[in-house]
Amino acid sequence: MDDFNYHEPRTLAEAAVVLHAARNGVYIAGGMSLIPALKHRRVRPSDLIDLRLIDGLAGIRREADTLVIGAMTKHADVAGLDIVRNSIPDLARLVGEMADPSVRNRATLGGSIAHADPASDYPPALLALEAIIVTDTRRIAAAEFFTGPFTTGLRKGEIITAVNFPIPDNAAYVKFANVASRYAIVGVFVARRAGKVCVAVTGAKPCVFRFGEMERALENSFTPDAIKAIVMSAQGLTADIHGTPEYRAHLIGVMAQRAVASAAAKPRPA
Amino acid sequence: MARVSIKVNGKDEACEIKPRTLLVEFLRDHLGLTGTHVGCDTTQCGCCIVLIDGKAVNSCTMLAVQANGADVTTIEGLADGGKLHPMQAAFREHHALQCGFCTPGFIMSALELVAKKKNPTEADIRYGLLGNMCRCTGYENIIKAVKAGAEAMARVG
Ligand SMILES: Cc1cc2nc3c(=O)[nH]c(=O)nc-3n(C[C@H](O)[C@H](O)[C@H](O)COP(=O)(O)OP(=O)(O)OC[C@H]3O[C@@H](n4cnc5c(N)ncnc54)[C@H](O)[C@@H]3O)c2cc1C
Ligand code: FES
Ligand code: FES
Numbered sequence: 001m002d003d004f005n006y007h008e009p010r011t012l013a014e015a016a017v018v019l020h021a022a023r024n025g026v027y028i029a030g031g032m033s034l035i036p037a038l039k040h041r042r043v044r045p046s047d048l049i050d051l052r053l054i055d056g057l058a059g060i061r062r063e064a065d066t067l068v069i070g071a072m073t074k075h076a077d078v079a080g081l082d083i084v085r086n087s088i089p090d091l092a093r094l095v096g097e098m099a100d101p102s103v104r105n106r107a108t109l110g111g112s113i114a115h116a117d118p119a120s121d122y123p124p125a126l127l128a129l130e131a132i133i134v135t136d137t138r139r140i141a142a143a144e145f146f147t148g149p150f151t152t153g154l155r156k157g158e159i160i161t162a163v164n165f166p167i168p169d170n171a172a173y174v175k176f177a178n179v180a181s182r183y184a185i186v187g188v189f190v191a192r193r194a195g196k197v198c199v200a201v202t203g204a205k206p207c208v209f210r211f212g213e214m215e216r217a218l219e220n221s222f223t224p225d226a227i228k229a230i231v232m233s234a235q236g237l238t239a240d241i242h243g244t245p246e247y248r249a250h251l252i253g254v255m256a257q258r259a260v261a262s263a264a265a266k267p268r269p270a
Numbered sequence: 271m272a273r274v275s276i277k278v279n280g281k282d283e284a285c286e287i288k289p290r291t292l293l294v295e296f297l298r299d300h301l302g303l304t305g306t307h308v309g310c311d312t313t314q315c316g317c318c319i320v321l322i323d324g325k326a327v328n329s330c331t332m333l334a335v336q337a338n339g340a341d342v343t344t345i346e347g348l349a350d351g352g353k354l355h356p357m358q359a360a361f362r363e364h365h366a367l368q369c370g371f372c373t374p375g376f377i378m379s380a381l382e383l384v385a386k387k388k389n390p391t392e393a394d395i396r397y398g399l400l401g402n403m404c405r406c407t408g409y410e411n412i413i414k415a416v417k418a419g420a421e422a423m424a425r426v427g
Contacts, residue, residue, distance in 0.1 A: 006272050006289035006335050028336075035331045036312060038290075048289065050336065076325070100401030102316060102379065105325040106332065180314075182400075 001038050005047045012136045012159055015049055019157045022047035027159065029072060029111035032103055057110070057161060062087055065167050071110025071160040079104060087167050088129070089266065094121050094173040094189070099182055110160040116207075117183070118149045118238070123208040124189035124200035125165075125173060132164040149206040168193040170222070172263035174255045175203070178242060185242045186251040190259040192222060199256060204237050204248045214256055222264055224257035274338045278303070279347030289335050294318045296334035297344060305345035305374050309403070316402035319375040320344050326382040328401070345374035348381075356426055357381060360419030361412075368406035376402045380416045388424055390417070 005022075009015040019025035026045035028034050029052075037043040051057060057072035060083050067087050069078060078084050079096035098104065098121050112122045113133065126133070126142040133140045136159045145153050154160070168191040175187030184203035188211075191198050197218040199211045217226045232252045237245035275284040278301060285300060297303045297320070309317035311330050318330040321343040348355035354362065357377050367373045376399065383390055383398035390398065395416045404412060 001290045003288060003290055006333075008335075008338075028333075031333065031336060032313065032331055035292075035333065039311070048333075052336065100316075101382070101398055102319050102326045102328050102401045103313060105327050 002041060002044050004045050007047060007049045008053050009049060009051075010053055010055070012054060012161070015051060015054060015159060016136065016157050018047065018049050022049075025049055025157075027051055027114075029108040029114075030074065030106040031111075032099075032107040033111060033115045033117070051110075051159065058108075060084060067091075067165040067167060068162055069109055069165065070162050072108050075099070075104035075107050075109075075112075076101070078109065088165060088171060090172045090189075090263075091125055091129075091165065094125055094175075097121070097175070097177070097182065109163060113145070113163070114152060114154060114160060116146055116148075116150050116152050118206050118208070119178075119183040119185070119203040120208075121173070121175065121184055121187055121202065124187055124202040126163065127200035127208055127210060128189040128191040128198040129165050129168060129171065130191075130193075130198060131166070133160055134162045134164060135160050143210075146208050166193060167268065169268045170263040170266060172259045172266065174259040174262065176251050176255060186248050186255055188252060188255040188259045190218070190256065190263050192218070192263065195219065197222065199259075201252055201256075204232075204252055206238070211252070211256070218260060222260065224261045227253070227256055227260065272335050272338075274334055276334070276337050276339070277341045279343060287334055289333065291334045292330060293320070293332040293334045293337050293342075294329035296337075297329060297342075303344050303346050307371055307374060309371065309375075314403065315372070316375040316379060316399075317372050319378045319402070321378055321382060324382065324385060326379045326401075343378070345377060348377070356422035357384070357416070357419035360415040360422055364411050364415035364418060366407060366411045366415035372402060372404045372406075376404070376412055376416075380419060383416070384420045384423055388420065390420055392417070 007018050023046040025047040027049050057070050059070045061068050075095045084092040131142045133145050171191040173189045175184040186204050187202045189200045197215045199214045202208045214227045232249045234245035234249040237248045271286045272289045297306050307317040309315035313328050313331045319326050320329045322340050395413050
């Protein structure tokens, strides 16, 4: 790892000033993705700016029909706290199946979505729930946020402060996980709110995406049978040591049907 | 250089370090606490797990500066003089180690697990130890040891 200067700003404004003044400033949250990148010298910051002492970035609250999760909230809290289980149970379950306990004790929501790994589990939840990403300067719809592998719509120096998750009527996430890392080989998040259905897929392409054909079929009939005949084309799907594009296309159908069955059986908690 | 002040096993340690120093390097190289091991250096094996403010974390994937002001417990902080901690004693009793390289990490993970749930089921234990790997034992005796360790801890109070 190269040397860098380390900063612990107390406010968002101070953090942004330090970042813009640095030759190559990088924010650090849990460090669970960034520190491995520093070790490999894939990222070589002149200045590392730690967000951990900034007030108000961690914590979860419910505002009417929205669950607001602070960017520095650790995976362990999203997975473990009743406030999440009682409003979007499958979000808690999704996060509880990410990585392992010691990673979940450090990794954060903001770091996860800023990192935007194409096999990551949070992005399909944000996309299917039509979440809003709140930053120090603006609000970004999830559909505009995830733009490619490890790339997002964040501007230089912009800091994610929270994510607003509208609470759905039904939701479920089912993934076929890599047994070693537990990242998704394919994961499908299905959500229904006020009759509108969103189906978001992770792990299968360089960027998380929505599967419109399934959404329309599910709006007519929210049952696994309604999407049985819908097969994703293998064209453009990821090929790697975990699976061929054809295998992933098949998994998308299977995971989506399981997610619909699970979501239909679990209406929104009172 | 950066100044850190970290409480390690109850003792305040204040040092000037390079910001790039990993927590595990701080523990092993600066403080000589070599019970915390580095198996993979890539957040996979759990050999480097220590408790920070009671939570199990991988010290190979944390900078020491990120632990500034925190309370760290390593395997060296568990025994009471010559008397093993009940979880350590359970690992010995149940043959939960062969080479022992993974043991400190397993024990630290087990302690967070038991702090969250006094009487963990086998399923709780397997879920709680997902981040720890052992290349010797085949895990069965580790699961038994954690169960017995949890029971012993409940008896001690
Ligand atoms: C062994 C292991 C297994 C894993 N398994 C899974 C898995 O199964 N599923 C899964 O989805 N993920 C998994 N992860 C990834 C984990 O969720 C990551 O650690 C997470 O993606 C990054 O979060 P972090 O808080 O550690 O971010 P960091 O590593 O601190 O930062 C990551 C990036 O985000 C930027 N950043 C951080 N916070 C902000 C912010 N508030 N505003 C703007 N930019 C910010 C940083 O500058 C950096 O570029 C795994 C990681 C490990 C180590
Ligand atoms: S050495 Fe840290 S997880 Fe393996
Ligand atoms: S006892 Fe040898 S690795 Fe676990």
